[in-house]
Amino acid sequence: MPFRFIHTADLHLDSPLSSLALRNAELGDLVRGATRKALSRIVDLAIGEAVDAVLIAGDLYDGAQTSMATALFLMGEMRRLDAAGIRVFLIRGNHDAQSQITRELTFPPNVHLFDGRGKPAKAGALANGREIHVHGVSFAQPHAPTSLLPTFRAPVADAVNIGMLHTSLAGGSRHDPYAPTSVAELAAHGFDYWALGHIHQRRVHQERPWIVMPGNPQGRDINEGGGKGVTLATIGEDGVITCEERPVAVAVFERLSVDLSGIDDWSGMLDCTEAVLAKAREAANGAHLVARLAMTGATPLAWRLRRDEDLLLGEVQNIAASLGECWIEAVELAVSAPLVEAGIDAGPVTELARLIREDVVSTHAYRAELRETLADMLRQLPKEARSLLAGDEAAEEALLSELALEGSDAVLARLSGEGERA
Structure with missing residues (x-):
């Protein structure tokens, strides 16, 4: 019999969605509850496919604000897997390390929570007797600025070895460095499959060995767009691993x-x-x-x-x-x-629009005044928000141009409307 497992990460159960909820409370409730429903769908999939194990590569929770209700919901889902005879292998990510409740929970016996020492756990065996071993390292603190790869032990001889790591890899534009490493370093370690977590966009970095970032199973905002799911992996009797993506997003x-x-x-x-x-x-x-x-x-x-x-x-x-x-x-x-063809009377509003775009928006005096207004606004925002809006001088200049044109278009729209009514 082959050995089958589901690989997921970054569920961020009950993560707050304050900005979305302010705009549309009903939509906010839908997406907030979707993280729980996504976990339930993962458990349903595991039971329906009769997998041997579920691997969760960190960030079940969303940090220090984790409630006991969230934790109890998680325990209920883990017990469903236990009743079906499915083992769970879990590592703590950076958000889990912030949660005090995470450390106080007692998981059911089917859950193996890795510590920070990298000791492998036997997950099962193929029909030919070849064993499956899972290696994992949890975050002890919310930050891991250096690589955790040296913490892992060597592959178990004559076995299929799976590694679990919460990592930013070489870093990403929207992610701080967490347990940084490279695809080449992971491949050289000798494991057959790397079950990664942390980056919320799915990507299969390599197939031999498999190095998989499954992405989060449920997007939480427009910046986590597209279909979301989990990886269903099968280890054949010959040790060859095949993978497929299964959608679970609500x-x-x-x-x-x-x-x-x-x-x-x-x-x-x-x-x-x-x-x-x-x-x-x-x-x-x-x-x-x-x-x-x-x-x-x-x-x-x-x-x-x-x-x-x-x-x-x-x-x-x-x-x-x-x-x-x-x-x-x-x-x-x-x-x-x-655009109005040459020789046709464009009308006063269209002519004003041309003057604004060609003779006003680009002037030094106008941009200096707009830059001062933007600087006042940015000073009132948190540092992270300032960096997103205007991370460098080029981004600031682009933002100034965008704001100037959007503002002039809004005014011209009003003028056009008044002209039509007149």
Whole structure:
């Protein structure tokens, strides 16, 4: 009989979603509860596929705010696996290390929680007698600025060896360095499969040996978009490992673009939006769709969309509701008015728009005043938020240009609306 296991990580059970909840309380409740439902779906999958083990490569929790209710829910799911005869191998990630409750829990007997010493545990054996050993190292503290790879012991001889590590690898643009290492170093250690965690985007870095970052099984905001799932791995009698991704997400976040080029009436815009949402809804494979829409293209509706953003949002939300299990997280406007052909009277608002873009926005005096206003705003934000908005001088200049154009477009939209009513 082959040995089968599920590899997951970064569930962040009951992680807070304050900004989303403020905009839409019902949507906030859906996504907050989705992290629990994703774990239940993982357990359902494990039982349905009759796997031998579930490997959780860190960050079950979301830090120090973990509640006892969250912990008790986790214990209930672990007991479901225990009743099905499925073992669980678990390491603590950086968020788990912040939680006091994590250290106080008593897991059921099927759960093996690795400490920081790297001692392997026998997980089972193939029909030919070849053993399966799992190696894991937990975070003792919330930060691990140096590699934990030296903590791992050598592979068990004549066995299939699986390593579990919570790591940022060589680092990522949105992740601080945690237990940094490289794919080459992991491959050289001699294990047959590396079950990684920490980075929330799925990636198979290598297949021989397998080095897999499964991503988080449930996205929590628009920056964790796309389908989410777990890895189902099978170790054959010959020791060869095969892997497949299985979806488990309850809600899928997607950035969707609605091209309104050439569309000149409101109903046509709504029809185009519905077509984009319906296609994405079908692709979500039964999960709730949480969409951020970007309206793009050159359209005579540009001014009206900006003037009536509240009406636009309401109508788009109604379309989403009619599709079922479809939500609008936000609507962004990147539309522009069509260019006017030479020799045609463009009208005062269009001429004003040209003057603003060509003669005002780029002037030194205007940008200096805008830069001072931006600096005042940034000083009121936390350091992390400042870095995201304007991490360097080039990013600040790009942000200034974006704000200037968006502000002028909003004013011109109002002027266009007044002109139409007149």
